[in-house]
Structure formats: C-alpha cells, structure tokens
Amino acid sequence: MDNRQIVLAERPVGSVSGSTTSVVTAPRPECGEGEALIKVAMLSIDPTIRTWMDDAPGYLPPIQIGDVIRGSGAGVVVESRSDYYHEGDFVFGMTGWQEWVLATDDRRFSVIPSGLGLDLATVMNVLGVTGITAYFGMTDVGAVREGDVVVVSGAAGATGSVAGQIAKTRGARVIGIAGGAEKCVEVVQRYGFDECLDYREDHLTTRLRTACPEGIDLYFDNVGGEILDAVLATLALNARIVLCGAISQYNVSGPRHGIEHTSALITRRARMEGFLVLDYEKRFAEAQGALATMVLSGQLHHQEHVVVGLEHAPDALNLLFSGGNHGKTLVAVDETVQLG
Amino acid sequence: MDNRQIVLAERPVGSVSGSTTSVVTAPRPECGEGEALIKVAMLSIDPTIRTWMDDAPGYLPPIQIGDVIRGSGAGVVVESRSDYYHEGDFVFGMTGWQEWVLATDDRRFSVIPSGLGLDLATVMNVLGVTGITAYFGMTDVGAVREGDVVVVSGAAGATGSVAGQIAKTRGARVIGIAGGAEKCVEVVQRYGFDECLDYREDHLTTRLRTACPEGIDLYFDNVGGEILDAVLATLALNARIVLCGAISQYNVSGPRHGIEHTSALITRRARMEGFLVLDYEKRFAEAQGALATMVLSGQLHHQEHVVVGLEHAPDALNLLFSGGNHGKTLVAVDETVQLG
Numbered sequence: 001m002d003n004r005q006i007v008l009a010e011r012p013v014g015s016v017s018g019s020t021t022s023v024v025t026a027p028r029p030e031c032g033e034g035e036a037l038i039k040v041a042m043l044s045i046d047p048t049i050r051t052w053m054d055d056a057p058g059y060l061p062p063i064q065i066g067d068v069i070r071g072s073g074a075g076v077v078v079e080s081r082s083d084y085y086h087e088g089d090f091v092f093g094m095t096g097w098q099e100w101v102l103a104t105d106d107r108r109f110s111v112i113p114s115g116l117g118l119d120l121a122t123v124m125n126v127l128g129v130t131g132i133t134a135y136f137g138m139t140d141v142g143a144v145r146e147g148d149v150v151v152v153s154g155a156a157g158a159t160g161s162v163a164g165q166i167a168k169t170r171g172a173r174v175i176g177i178a179g180g181a182e183k184c185v186e187v188v189q190r191y192g193f194d195e196c197l198d199y200r201e202d203h204l205t206t207r208l209r210t211a212c213p214e215g216i217d218l219y220f221d222n223v224g225g226e227i228l229d230a231v232l233a234t235l236a237l238n239a240r241i242v243l244c245g246a247i248s249q250y251n252v253s254g255p256r257h258g259i260e261h262t263s264a265l266i267t268r269r270a271r272m273e274g275f276l277v278l279d280y281e282k283r284f285a286e287a288q289g290a291l292a293t294m295v296l297s298g299q300l301h302h303q304e305h306v307v308v309g310l311e312h313a314p315d316a317l318n319l320l321f322s323g324g325n326h327g328k329t330l331v332a333v334d335e336t337v338q339l340g
Numbered sequence: 341m342d343n344r345q346i347v348l349a350e351r352p353v354g355s356v357s358g359s360t361t362s363v364v365t366a367p368r369p370e371c372g373e374g375e376a377l378i379k380v381a382m383l384s385i386d387p388t389i390r391t392w393m394d395d396a397p398g399y400l401p402p403i404q405i406g407d408v409i410r411g412s413g414a415g416v417v418v419e420s421r422s423d424y425y426h427e428g429d430f431v432f433g434m435t436g437w438q439e440w441v442l443a444t445d446d447r448r449f450s451v452i453p454s455g456l457g458l459d460l461a462t463v464m465n466v467l468g469v470t471g472i473t474a475y476f477g478m479t480d481v482g483a484v485r486e487g488d489v490v491v492v493s494g495a496a497g498a499t500g501s502v503a504g505q506i507a508k509t510r511g512a513r514v515i516g517i518a519g520g521a522e523k524c525v526e527v528v529q530r531y532g533f534d535e536c537l538d539y540r541e542d543h544l545t546t547r548l549r550t551a552c553p554e555g556i557d558l559y560f561d562n563v564g565g566e567i568l569d570a571v572l573a574t575l576a577l578n579a580r581i582v583l584c585g586a587i588s589q590y591n592v593s594g595p596r597h598g599i600e601h602t603s604a605l606i607t608r609r610a611r612m613e614g615f616l617v618l619d620y621e622k623r624f625a626e627a628q629g630a631l632a633t634m635v636l637s638g639q640l641h642h643q644e645h646v647v648v649g650l651e652h653a654p655d656a657l658n659l660l661f662s663g664g665n666h667g668k669t670l671v672a673v674d675e676t677v678q679l680g
Contacts, residue, residue: 059607224603246603258598263564263586266614267399274606 001028005068005098006313012053014253015321020053021069021314029102036085036103038075040095041337044124045307045316045329046071050250059276069097069313074112074124076337077103085111090120090339092128097313099333110284112339116292120339121304125158125328126295127288133244133277134162134220135287139170141275142218142242146171149212151231152193154222156183157320158302158328159244161191162291163220165300168192172218175211177204177227179323186326190301205230215239215268223248225257232261235268243274251321303327308335341368345408345438346653352393354593355661360393361409361654369442376425376443378415380435381677384464385647385656385669386411390590399616409437409653414452414464416677417443425451430460430679432468437653439673450624452679456632460679461644465498465668466635467628473584473617474502474560475627479510481615482558482582486511489552491571492533494562496523497660498642498668499584501531502631503560505640508532512558515551517544517567519663526666530641545570555579555608563588565597572601575608583614591661643667648675 002025009022031037049071052063063070073095077085085091085103093109095101103109112123125131137159138144150167154160155176164174164187176187176196184196197207208216208230215236221228224246231241249256265272280287294300305325307316310333319325342365349362371377389411392403403410413435417425425431425443433449435441443449452463465471477499478484490507494500495516504514504527516527516536524536537547548556548570555576561568564586571581589596605612620627634640645665647656650673659665 057607228602243602243606246606249603256600258600259602260596260598262568262583262599262602262612263589263614265612266583266586266616267397269615269619271611271613272602272605273611274603275609276606279609 002026003028003098003100004310005096006310007068008053008063008065010065011055012050015251016050016053016314016318023311028100031079031081031102034082034105036077036080036082038091038095038101038103038109039078039337040073040075040099040101040333042075042120042124042306043071043073043095043097043310043313043331043333044128044130045313045320045331046129047245047247047250047320049317050321059278070094071097072129073333074120075101085109090114092124097310099310114339116339118292118295118339120337121306121328121330122295122302123339124330125304126162126291126300126302129277130158130328131162131291132280132284132287134159134166135291136277136280136283137220137242137244137275138163138166140280141273142220142240144170144172144218148172148217149214149236150174150218150220151177151208151212151216152220152222153177153199153227153231154245154247155187155191155193155196156326157222160220160222161187161327162300162302163244164193165191165294167218167220169294169299175208177223183323190303192301199227205233208234212236218242220244221246225249229257229259229261232259232264235264235270237268237270239268239270241270241272243272247321305329306332308332342366343368343438343440344650345436346650347408348393348403348405350405351395352390355591356390356393356654356658363651368440371419371421371442374422374445376417376420376422378431378435378441378443378449379418379677380413380415380439380441380673382415382460382464382646383411383413383435383437383650383653383671383673384468384470385653385660385671386469387585387587387590387660389657390661399618410434411437411653412469413673414460415441425449430454432464437650439650454679456679458632458635458679460677461646461668461670462635462642463679464670465644466502466631466640466642469617470498470668471502471631472620472624472627474499474506475631476617476620476623477560477582477584477615478503478506480620481613482560482580484510484512484558488512488557489554489576490514490558490560491517491548491552491556492560492562493517493539493567493571494585494587495527495531495533495536496666497562500560500562501527501667502640502642503584504533505531505634507558507560509634509639515548517563523663530643532641539567545573548574552576558582560584561586565589569597569599569601572599572604575604575610577608577610579608579610581610581612583612587661645669646672648672
C-alpha cells in the first residue's frame with residue numbers, strides 16, 4: 001500500500017509556490033516491535049511551518065530538501081505492536097504532511113481522550129497546539145489581570161481569537177488588530193472583543209492611542225513588524241509584550257522590518273518575552289481542561305477552515321499569509337475518519 | 341549674589357553644539373521657611389540628559405527652552421530653614437546645571453552620610469545613580485546567577501564597569517564590549533572582566549559567538565542599536581536582556597536603527613526588559629550598602645573623569661558620546677567643597 005507524502009523540493013523565496021514542494025509516493029511503513037501505525041486524518045496548518053522551510057537557525061532544525069514537510073496532525077491507530085497505543089486510538093503529534101506515519105520511541109503521539117463530545121477539527125483547534133499556545137501565552141507569559149488593557153494582533157486568527165477570549169474571561173478590556181473590515185466585525189461579533197482595529201487602514205498608532213488612552217498593559221503579538229512597533233509606541237507603564245509569532249516577517253525575502261521603538265521598553269519599564277508552547281508540554285492537560293470547559297460552557301467561540309486533500313496543504317499554508325482563512329486552518333487528509 | 345546657570349537655548353540636532361545651551365546669570369535664590377539653600381559642588385553627567393533635550397515623550401517631560409538643564413548633582417547646605425537639612429550637610433539630588441539651588445518640598449535631596457572615608461567623586465560615581473543603576477539592573481532585573489555567561493556593553497563606562505564587576509562577584513563569566521583597544525585593555529585589566537570585544541572592529545556577531553559558544557545568558561545593554569542586534573543573534577535559551585540605556589541612538593537625528601532580531605526572543609524563549617533606577621528609590625540604601633562594602637574591600641574598581649567648571653558641562657556631556665571619557669564623568673562646579 002502506498003503512502004503519499006509532500007516533500008520539500010526547493011527552499012521558497014517569499015511565499016510557498018508550486019515548485020516549493022512535490023507530491024511523492026513512498027511505500028506504507030511497516031509496524032515494527034514497540035511501534036504503532038497511524039492513518040493520518042487531519043493536518044494542523046501553522047505559520048511556524050513556513051519558518052522551518054528556510055535554511056536558517058530556529059528552535060528546530062530546517063526541513064531538508066527531499067524531507068517530508070514537518071507539521072502536526074491527528075490520526076487513528078490502525079495497528080499497534082506497542083503497549084502504549086491501542087487500535088482505534090485517536091492520536092495527535094508530529095505526523096508530517098503524509099498519509100501514514102509510525103509512532104516510534106523517537107516520534108511520540110498523545111492519545112486524544114474519547115467521549116469529549118467535540119469533533120476532530122474543534123479538538124485540533126481549541127485543544128490542540130493553537131489553543132494551548134493562546135492559553136499559556138495569555139495566562140503565564142502575559143499574566144493577564146483584571147482591568148488590564150489587552151491588545152491582540154492576528155485577532156481573527158486561530159491563536160489570537162482564543163487568546164482574546166481568555167483575556168475577556170479574566171476581566172480585561174480587549175482590543176483586536178486584524179486585516180480588513182470583515183475580519184474586524186468577526187472579531188467583535190463572533191469572538192466578543194471590545195473593539196477591533198483594521199491594520200490595513202492608515203494611522204494605526206493614532207487609532208491605538210485613541211482606543212487605549214491610558215496605554216496598553218498587555219500585548220499578545222502574533223505578527224511582529226510594523227504592528228509591533230505601533231504597539232511599543234503606545235505602552236502603559238510596566239507593560240508586558242508576549243511574543244508568540246511574527247507572521248508578517250516569515251515570507252519576507254529581503255531585509256526584515258527593524259523594530260524602532262525598543263527604547264520604549266526602558267521609558268515604560270516594560271518587558272518583552274518570547275515563548276514556545278513546546279516548553280509547556282508537561283502542563284498541556286491543565287490548558288486542555290480549562291479550554292474544554294470554556295468551549296462546553298459556550299464561553300469560547302471558534303471556527304475551523306478545513307481544506308480537503310493532502311495535496312492542497314501548501315495552498316492552505318499560503319492562506320495564513322494572504323489572510324484568506326477564517327479561524328483555524330486544517331487539511332483533511334482522510335475525511336472518512338471521524339472522532340467518536 | 342549671583343547664580344550662574346546653563347539653560348537650553350535651542351534643541352540640538354545630533355550632538356550638543358555651542359548654540360544648544362547658554363550661560364545666564366540669575367539672582368541667588370532666597371531661602372524661605374521650610375527650605376534649604378544648597379551650594380552645588382559637583383554635577384553627574386549622564387547620557388539620559390541628552391534625551392531630555394529632545395521634544396519627545398520620555399519618562400520625564402522634555403526640558404523647555406530657557407529652562408536650566410536638568411541633571412543630578414551634589415552640594416553642601418549653607419543655610420537651612422528646614423528641620424530635615426542642617427548647615428554643612430552634603431546632599432545629593434536634582435540640582436540642575438547651576439551654582440545654587442533650593443531644597444523645597446517639591447525638590448528633595450538625600451543627605452550623604454558623613455564618615456564614609458570616600459571622596460565626593462567616588463560617592464557620586466559608585467554610590468550615586470550610576471552605581472545603583474548597575475546594581476539593580478544586574479541583580480534584580482537581570483537576576484544574575486553563578487555560571488551565567490554575561491555580556492555588558494559600554495563596559496568601560498561608569499555603569500557598565502560596575503555592572504560587570506557585580507556579575508563577577510556573583511560567579512558569572514563576564515565579557516565586555518567597548519570602543520577601541522585601549523578601553524578593552526582597561527575593561528580586562530582594571531575592571532577584571534574575563535574578556536572584552538572592540539565593537540569598532542568588524543564581525544562583532546562572529547566574535548561574540550566565539551567568545552560565547554554556548555550563547556549569552558544575560559546581556560546588560562547600555563548602547564542599543566547594532567550591538568543589541570548582534571547580541572540578540574547570539575542568545576542562549578531563556579536569556580535575559582536588561583535594557584539600561586541606548587546611548588548609540590540618543591544623538592541620532594535621522595531614523596534610528598531598527599532591531600532586526602526580535603524574533604530570536606521567541607526561538608530562544610528570551611526576555612527583554614527595560615528599567616529605570618528611579619523606580620528603586622525606596623531600596624537605594626540596600627544598593628549603597630552593598631556597593632560601599634565592595635569598594636572598601638577592594639572588590640569594586642572605579643574611575644572618575646572630572647571636568648572643572650560649570651561652563652564645560654555641555655562639553656562633558658558630549659564626551660559620553662565620543663567615548664572621550666574614562667569612567668564616570670563629573671563636572672566640578674566648586675572645587676573648594678570637599679566631602680569630610
């Protein structure tokens with residue numbers, strides 16, 4: 001039986017193009033002693049995947065030419081010769097962009113509990129890395145408090161929309177930043193932010209100042225670049241800036257935007273801190289419990305944008321950068337697999 | 341009796357020039373009920389004074405045209421109608437660039453304890469704002485730990501040289517960055533840093549990597565700009581960056597250097613935090629006690645660069661930017677006044 005895979009054919013300059021990846025067919029892997037064979041059902045499409053395609057130092061090594069594109073996904077165990085996995089288990093982990101993958105000692109998956117009453121797309125969005133990132137970024141790194149003025153960029157995106165809703169439940173006033181009027185309406189109406197600013201319109205710094213006359217206490221940054229600079233110019237005293245991502249810079253092939261207002265960190269006695277959700281792995285269950293409770297009680301609104309077909313994964317990745325997606329972008333590799 | 345003062349005549353573009361300030365003569369202030377009259381002995385020349393000359397938002401309002409230049413200094417109480425100050429007391433506070441100043445309810449001074457066995461220049465350097473800034477930046481904001489690889493820029497400067505020596509006493513390996521071979525020798529031989537890199541030579545990033553093969557755990561930044569960028573490219577996991585100042589940018593009249601490597605804060609899970617020593621006022625005595633102990637036990641080497649004459653204060657300020665000073669820059673306004 002075959003295993004269709006998407007591999008890196010050449011390093012992209014700017015956006016991923018038709019020649020960046022190719023579809024190849026490998027034999028389906030054989031399940032060895034202590035291993036489990038997983039049929040991949042759905043891929044999580046995350047901006048960070050784009051950074052791994054560059055030959056540049058990062059928190060993980062670059063994907064090598066010819067390698068399967070690295071990425072997380074979920075699937076079902078169809079054969080197990082391991083004590084840990086059982087046939088029929090739904091699992092989540094680094095599947096890569098392919099139809100079949102082996103769970104080995106070096107490549108571990110977490111088992112998704114059954115009976116959650118949520119579909120696979122919701123689980124992969126809110127209880128997956130996206131929701132968990134929003135949770136730890138807002139509660140731990142940002143230490144959101146009642147009365148904070150919170151700004152979230154990428155507010156219509158998967159992580160931003162969850163981050164803002166968590167801040168609302170903690171009693172903060174939350175202002176989103178998103179691209180385009182339609183997304184701004186969505187951020188306020190669907191996700192319940194107090195306000196949302198369209199970064200594609202002029203004078204973002206001035207509008208931020210109007211929206212936050214006492215300054216910004218907490219900024220959850222998904223985009224970097226000019227928007228980060230505009231926020232730095234509008235900080236309250238002792239502000240916290242949580243660096244979650246810098247999507248505005250990932251596709252830039254020339255010089256990146258240099259941040260001009262770092263000295264505001266001195267005058268405002270502010271702290272800017274980056275984090276990776278991988279470092280919180282031991283506490284994932286805590287976040288998932290809190291997030292599941294919010295979803296089931298109707299406090300957390302979410303949206304998934306499912307692209308069907310493994311071969312469309314590269315286009316799905318580009319949607320994150322063009323803003324063409326709504327909510328969490330996922331690729332359905334096998335639509336017949338449904339979470340029980 | 342007259343009070344010679346230096347006032348802001350026009351806002352500087354770039355460095356302070358001959359037309360930035362003028363010397364004016366005002367009447368000596370009269371000591372009212374509850375007030376004390378101070379004869380200014382010595383001024384502390386600090387890079388931050390340059391930032392107050394710009395018409396730009398900062399942590400204090402800009403100096404207005406015609407106002408006496410704001411700055412700290414020390415002097416002796418010659419007349420007191422206050423219960424707090426006594427004739428003959430040595431005091432420290434915001435004297436401004438002038439010969440006489442009144443201590444009022446709105447303008448308070450701290451009394452320098454007598455019998456320290458240190459001269460006034462040493463007290464103004466190590467036990468003044470300069471030393472206290474180094475102390476809280478390194479111990480509190482940076483939370484220096486045994487075994488840390490610490491980098492300090494402006495290492496031959498007043499704050500940097502003290503910051504590095506504090507890190508050494510805590511068991512860190514300390515690498516300085518300074519301008520020119522002579523200063524680098526001074527940083528290693530006089531101040532006992534393990535190594536010092538000359539930023540005027542090429543390939544600073546490469547040399548930082550060689551000096552810190554495991555990355556930088558703690559960076560104490562006095563300069564900002566390109567050197568901050570080079571350090572960000574060389575961070576260890578969970579690094580702390582303490583932003584104390586950005587002297588490389590204060591005299592820049594065009595666009596300032598944009599920091600390109602902020603996304604390293606994400607991949608290295610690092611924290612960048614600014615601070616102002618003013619926020620630590622209630623704990624100054626703690627720092628002064630620790631610093632005095634270090635000086636008296638020979639653990640803290642220091643150097644003062646005293647320029648004689650109030651009228652030379654603007655030139656003394658420029659020395660900080662040209663690198664023409666060695667150690668702490670002070671202006672002697674009245675050389676006859678000596679700390680008992």
